[in-house]
Amino acid sequence: MPREVEPSLNEKQFFVKALEENLRIDGRAFDQYRELDLEFGDELGVTDVRLGKTRIHTHITAEVTTPFPDRPFDGLFTITSELSPMTSPFFEPNRPSTTEILLSRLLEKTLRRSGALDTESLCLIAGQKCWSIRADVHVLSHDGNLVDAACIGVLAALQHFRKPDTSTEGESVTVYTLAEREPVPLSLLHFPYCVTFSYYSSTVEEGETVTLLDATLLEEQLREGSATIGINRHGEVCQIAKLGGVPLDAVAFLGCVQIALVKVKEISVFVSKRLEEEAKKRDKGGLMAELSAENDRVS
Amino acid sequence: MFVLPGEPLEPATLPSHSTIPLKLGPGLLHIPPNTITPTVAGLLRTDKRKNAVWVEFNGGRYVPTTGDLVIATIQRSSVDVFYASISDYTPNATLPQLSFEGATKKTRPQLAFGALVYSRVSLANKHMDPELECVSSSTGKSEGLGPLTGGLVFNISLGMSRRLMLAKPGEQGGLVILDELGEQGAAFEIAVGRNGRVWVDSKSLKGTLAIGKAIQDIDEKSLKVDEQKKLARKVAREI
């Protein structure tokens, strides 16, 4: 098993001193995200997220299958996030590392358990046929903050994806191909994004902690605690994960939730803008207006 | 002249010398008796004086070569020897504890995990783990080698390391940033490792960061000479 690479002593000492002087190694403010870039693929439901040098590719696919026997009215939604040696030679296939397990667990809690995707809308025939939506997250390059970037990627892809149109007659379901009918968007109830905080015990003041947002790989390796908050732009907290690490003051932690809300609003605006631009690009010739069933009002 | 792997070189492109035999540098493979083929994609370069030919290329992973100066990270120490890492995910190199200036059996250097050392590769071949030394084997003096304390280490491409270590970086490598910074009055220490690492230390943390980032920017964005001069002025103002 290849050993994970650890930062050198010089980097550790420099980093601690820099935090004392309110400096970050890449020059950002403590609560500033790196440059976020979102691109869509030619296929529907394919996104490429870049957060600084972290790059994540997400792929959504849909398949008709049978629902779970104990949940006959719900469709299926799975998120896979296996890390490959492309991310780093440290990650071997079929050997889940801590990073991988944490990533898939946080995505599971934030996106699946919170009901971001309405699984009831995926049901075709109760107890017999339903849609199974599958999100594959491929990490192409790891420079820290995989959770936030993966969340953005999956949510943007879910909004971009269109599943084939269907019609049901009694016990039989007809699935229309892309050539026969326009595919329909998924039913998303809310958009919970993740914001990860990294904590470092302060050397300036006893018992205080320094908080950084959007840590790079080096900052992640040197951090002493972290918390991930899954929250949507309405201020509803979907999940909070603070797994060990340096203890935090509870009131200060609530402050972090407020910061997370601000960041999530910014991210939501950004993703919506990119989706609009993408829709315009695809809709050359104004076909969407023609497809609409609304009649123009005659005054 | 652009070359690709597997295209045998025409004898006309190779230099010839009356007395010195032809020396093959990196990126070339000799297939006896008479064929020389490149093994990487790059530009073919020749030196008529030394009768040498090699392929100039950038990128990839550092492969330890005897005589190179590298910045290594100490991983652990045992009875007589330190184990240091030259590049990620490769076997550690050995660095004898007595291979430092003024070290005796009673006074060995104490290097912790993660300490950086500027050392020379004393032994490197494909069959053995590489070996390092922090002292010149002929004179016994360190000549600038040894532990690097303070400062910060930055990752750069192998091509950039090569440019920084040329005898005349400005003329041969199109690199004027260090000279310009010196002219602007910036005070800093720098050590360049052929393994894609450069160590910078200056009086202020901001200064160290600015210089290191400037070198990384020149590397990633392929900045030209005049852009480097502008960058040097900006960095000098920040310090």
Add this chain to the structure above:
Amino acid sequence: MTNATASSAILSHLHRADGSATFSQNGYTVIGAVNGPIEVQRRDELPVEAAIDVIVRPAAGVGGTRERHLESILQSTLRQIILIHNFPRTLIQVTLQITNTPEDKVAGSKIVQASSHLAILPTLLQTALLALLSASMPLSVIFTSVLIAAHKDGAITSLTPNPSLVGFESADSVHVLAFTLEGKLLLAESQGTFTLDDWDNILEMAGSVCVPKDGADIEGGVRIEETKEDMTTFVKCTLEAKVAQDLHWYT
């Protein structure tokens, strides 16, 4: 939508990998990353040569038997061209992530996959080669590959190089061939029914598609987009552009 026959490549864009390439051809897009030579596990160590590990990840789902088969074909091909004797007891890791496959507008609700996995093999081979060149991994030779579909119509067999998905699905036999720059055959994988005469014709056609005709001149002014005839020129142009950018400082 990209033109089905145009190819494009981007090199060295992943910052943590030693070499990387994204290559698109015929609707397939693959991102490749190369790491090496790095430390190898004791159990995979080879005493006089480097071990080569190829990992193919599909766009959707986890890999299965198809991916393992593609990996074994790629591993045995790459083993021929990488100078593995330069790095004994090390590992060279090649990871290939498929990100795009051509859409099939006629298919139903199941995840669409070509009935034969050979369709994506030329793209995988090319991406692996470009990633190795980007990592400056010593190679003994470079190669290009092509996919050929053969349709039988009575006694006449028509051959289509780089067919569309429809052409591929309806073919009687499909073949993937790889040639070195000198025109030597490196890999030949076939599936379906065909005669030996068909095979001779396929061999000739594949050779003409992969390797440039004699006297082809590749001085400047050649576009990066592929001329449908010639994959070798494409690889040369891409690499020449990359080297020119890397070594812009060399006087």
